[in-house]
Every structure is written in C-alpha cells, then in structure tokens.
Amino acid sequence: MADTSREFVLDGDARAGSDVLLAIAGGASLAGGLSWVNGGPARASRRSWLDTFDWRLYRAGLTLEQVSGRHGTELVLTGRDGGVLATQRVAAGPAWPSLAGALPAGPLRELIEPVAGIRALCPVARATSKVSELRALNDDAKTVARLAVDRMSVTFPARRPAPPRLTLTPVRGYSGFADRVSRAIAGVPGISAGRGSALDTALALAGQHAGDRPGKAAAVQLSPSMPAAAGMAAILTALLDSLEANVPGTIRDIDTEFLHDLRIAVRWTRSALKLCGRALPGGLAREFRPEFRWLGDLTTPSRDLDVYLLDFDGMAAGLVAATESELGPFREHLDRTRAAEHRTLVRGLRSARFARLAASWRAALDSVRPARKRPTVTQLAGTRISAAQGLALQAGLLITPHSPAQSLHDLRKRCKELRYLVEMFGSLHEPAQRWEAVRELKALQDCLGAFQDAEVQRAEIRAFAEQMLAARSAPAATLLAMGEIAAGLARRQAAARSEFDGRFAAFASPASQSRLSALAEPGAA
C-alpha cells in the first residue's frame, strides 16, 4: 500500500459515532503484536471551505479550507488526491468573501491567485469538527498508523450532523502494517469505505454538489425534435436561473463578475426575445421586452465603471509623460461615481418592479404549453442562425474606410446576436463543429469589441473630466494624465480599426461562411 490515507465512514446515525473509538478498539483486533492506544484529547475546530461562485478552485482540482482551532487559524490547500499543497497561518480569520490577492503573500496565495483571478473566495460550506485519534502501535510501542475519527457537524449550507469519518494515515515506512490495520477496520461492523472529501459530504447533506453552477443557456440540453416554444422556454428559464443566482452577489458587491454574469443573462434574454420571441405563445415576448430593456439599462452604468476600474492599473501603467500618482483624483472620482451607481443598481434590484418582473417571467415560462409540434427547435435554430448570419454579413460588407464608428457598433451587435444564437442552440450541434464555425466570428468580435470599448471609454473620460472640473476636484496634472489616457485609447481604437478589414475578410470568406451555414442546416443536429 502506498503511504496515502484511507477513508472510512461509520454507517447510520452520526450519534452512534460517540462510541466509535471503543467500537474500533474493541472490534478491530490487530494480529501480530499490533495494538491500539488513545492518541490524546479530542481537538475541536471550525472549518470553512472556500471557492469562487463559479467553482474555479474545484474545477482546477483544488480545495481550500480554513481551519480554526485552539492553536489559531490556518488555510489549507489540497490537491485532487487530498495531498496538502500549501498551508498559510492567518492571524485572524479573514473576512470572507475576499479576493485571493488579499491573502498574505506566500506559496498558498501564489497557487490560488492565478486560478481565482478576479473572482472573490466565498464560503461554500461550513462545519464544526471534533477529531479524536487512535494510534496503532507495533511491538516496540512505535506508532505505525494513525486513525483520526472526525465527528463533523455541518452548519452551512444546511445544519446536519455528518456520519463520522475515519481517516487512517500510515506512518512513512510502515505501509505494510497500515495495510493490516486497514483490513481490520474494514472488518468492524457498521464501517464502510468512505467516498468523497469532507467538502463533498458537507454539500451532499444539503443536496448540493461541488461544481454546481447556476443555469447557463449554453448548457441547456435541447432535444432536436422538441417544439420551438418548449425549447425557448427551457433556454429562457436557464437564463432566468442564472440572472437570479447572480442578484445577491451583485447587491453585496462581492466581485465584479456577479454583475457581469447577470448582464450576460439579461442580454441573452433580450436577444432571444428579439430574435426568437415569435416562437413563444401569446405575445409573451412583446410584453416582457421593455422590462428586460429597463433591467439592462439599470445595470449599464455600474458595469461600464467596473470595466474602467478593472482596466485602470493597465492604463495607468502605460503613462509616459504623466505619473500614476497624478491619476489619484481620477481614481477617487471613479470610485465615488461607482459607489453612487451601485447604490442606484441595488435600489433597482431590490425594487418591486424587479421582483414583479422575475416572478411574472418565471410564471409565464412555466405556463408555456406548445400548441403545435412545429416548428421544432432545430427548425427555429436553423432559420434564426441563417438570418442572423446574413444580417451580419450584409452589415459588414457595407463598411468602408469612411464609415462612422456607429456602423462598426451596429455590426458588432449583429455579430453578438449571431453568436448568442449559436451558443443558445449549442446542444443541437457537436461542440467541435460549433467551435470551428465561430472561430472567425470570435476573432471579428474581439476586434469590434476593442474598437467599441475604446470609443466608449474615450467619450466617458471626457465626461469624467467635465464632471471633475465642475466639482473642482480636477488638478491640472490629473487632467493632463487623463488626456494621455485618452490618447492611448485613441491609439488602441485606431489599431483595432486597422485590424478590422482582415478580420472581416476572414469571417466573410466562403470557408467560414459555409461552416456557419452548416449549423443552420436541418441535418446539423
């Protein structure tokens, strides 16, 4: 046996575990001179497992746990096999949610930061543990294996006692003995081999699983022959799930991605209603489109400021004539404006109007009963993708070197609509085929995005400068530094514009178009 630990679970009611040590010590008779001895007083600890809202650590095979006990608080990072990758003592428990970048510098932060990125770490489960230990001794009274009995009581996401978990850890160089001990434990009635980590157990008690993500339209499994109305209801319900799941994090301002994901759900919903709304019965789309437009508009100012602030350090680092410190008043202005916009956003998300929209939209989607079998969702996807593809191509062909920025913005919107449709009906196509089909579209979107973002940010920085002047909070040095940033944005926009012809040509090429057209064909599914 390798020197890795083995897990067991005591079956049945967790309270029976109070005598688990006696049960093992009495039941697991150890042949060959081995004996059990008590490993000392039980240790109590409070445990929290942390991950980002979208489970980035879990998906990267990492588990981050904060353990607080008599000797202080420690963060423990383990890998897929349960092996400890890094630990970090923390003076007091950090206030969660927190960005990984706020953790003390060290190997643990170095491993987590690139994985978590801009997403905050939040508690995904909490429990209290009382760990007792038995030691298996050889005939020299030397410890050859340790058996930890963990009586865990989950406090979040649900309050439930967990069945006691037994962890047998061989002492290095004594794996043969540990193998015997393991067999002896497995022979005790009521004990079975354990599966999954303590985090898995804590989540399972609440009916959850690590990696569970709120609904995403691209993840909705559509049956090719289902009526279009039923398909659209399924997609829109998943989008509503995603939207609602991101509301609390947006209100608490945990990290910028909650609002970003909320906006994605709103944008997709609006595009779905615009492009495929006629597939829904009884004027539903017409009724709800204005409300989702209101919701989209509500979120725009906050998101624009988030983008500005996320990009801020990069823009400041690019200054040549001015210094980063000269941008200080600009940064303060952005922070103040964002805080004010966030308050407006929170009021909107807590309003009766939003609650009514979410409730009535869900009720409307739940009541969708397709009256006709046709068109099928496959037919709907085909016609809509084909139409959106034609519109995007047409909008792009009309663009000349003299076209205004608005023309490129319009093309970007057409491209977004095409992309949303491809993603929305994604389960009808092979992932590889879909990926190939949108390759050139993605590159064109990136170029148009860079152009449009620079255009918007240029306009905004002018507006910010005027606001700051009006508020008498703009020193000349700051305005000059902002001017330099505006110049940098103009260069970025010009670079994107010069890339455009090549990107569009690739998108409009017969090969690219035929790959997209294949998605619209009935046989594509």
Place this chain on the structure above:
Amino acid sequence: MKIFATYNIKGGVGKTATAVNLGYLAARDGYRVLLWDLDPQGAASFLFRIKPRVKGGGKALIRGTKALDAAIKGTDYDGLDLLPADFTYRNLDLLLDAAKRPERRLASLLAPLKSEYDAVFLDCPPSISLLSESVLHAADLLLVPLIPTTLSVRTLDQLTEFLSGFNGHRPDVLPFFSMIDRRKRLHLQIAADLPAERSGFAEAGIGALSVIEQMSVHRAPVTAFAPRSVAAQQYAALWAEARQRAGLTG
C-alpha cells in the same frame, strides 16, 4: 534546506540527545525535519523506537538516493522523519572510500531531499574519519557539544584546525557546553571563561540532568515527554540560537 550536524571527536558528550531534541523542536516549529542516525550504535533510532535496520545497509545508501528515500521512517511526531542506523554503518568509511569524491558524497545524497525537508540533522559517530569529513562538507551548521573540561577544549581546537584545512564550503561552528555539572567548580569555571576567550560559543548550555538520561526509559525526546523541565528549556534555548545562526526562516 539547512543541514545541522551534531559532531564531536569525543564520544558520550550528548550528540545524540542534542540531535533528537533539536530535531523534535524544529518539527514542533512546523519545519519538515529528517534526522539521519549515522552512528552504528543506533541510539537515536532506539529513542524513536525505530529498528536500526536499512534494506541493503550502508552500501545501498551510499550508492544512491532511491535506497535512502525508501529507508526513511516516520517517527511518532508530526513532521519528523528518521533515517535509521544500520550496523553496516561501521563500514561507511570503506564504502565512502570506494565512492567518487567521497567527501562530497553525503551532500550529494541529501541534495534531492531539498524539496521534501526544511532541516536535516546528522547525528554523527565520534571520530575523525572520511565519514565525518563528508558530514563536515555537507553541514551548514556544526553543533559541537563540549563537556566543560580541559580535554574537551582540546578537541574543539583539533576540530577548528581540521576545518581550517578545508577548501571551499566550510560549515559554521556552534560549540556549546553539554553535561554541565553545577556541583563541579571546574565545569563552572570553564563554562564561564571559555566563551570569553573564543568567539561563536552558544549562550545556551545543557546541564547534566537526570531527566535527559530518562530519555532512554521513555524512548522519547525530553522536550516531548517533559516539555516544562529545565532540560527541555535548555534545549529550546539552544534550538533558538542554532536556528538563528543557520538562518532558518519561516
């Protein structure tokens, strides 16, 4: 990874007790520690209740790190592993003599363990030999226990002279008084005078205390079974100095 060696040309001066207790204290501080019991008598192995036996003996160990890795045993204490003694270690000089660059052999054997351990303690047999030369080349800090007698002082002189002939890597030396008998005037006088004459002496010293002898009854470091004893406090003070002198951080 820092390598500490407890070394003295003389026997019975407290080398093993020092290695065992400082190794334990280092592990208790959170360092990942390996103690290599190089003395064929196997006293350190005995104290940790580990059989003084290595598969393939000293020959296999000197040949490569694979055997070394397989021979490591966990002690009863978290973070503290032991490479046990083996009776064949009595021939380590001959085995080293047959190896390439024998005086560097120990250092190169330990190098691959860098990622696994923060501190290694080498508990050396008493002698000046090819093995001790290899230990002196590998060590970052030499812990030299000295009984405060005139003869002990001579052994320190011999060691200092021996090291002065080294080219390249030369370990830092931390001499300290061991087995100080407070009833003996000579002990007290030498313990008071010598640090004033020689630089680099540890301020901490270890007394001739019966609780240290009881280690062989408990088969455990005194710092583990009697953590509040005077002896444990003396070892803790010595460890604090050794850790600082070696620059062990974290």
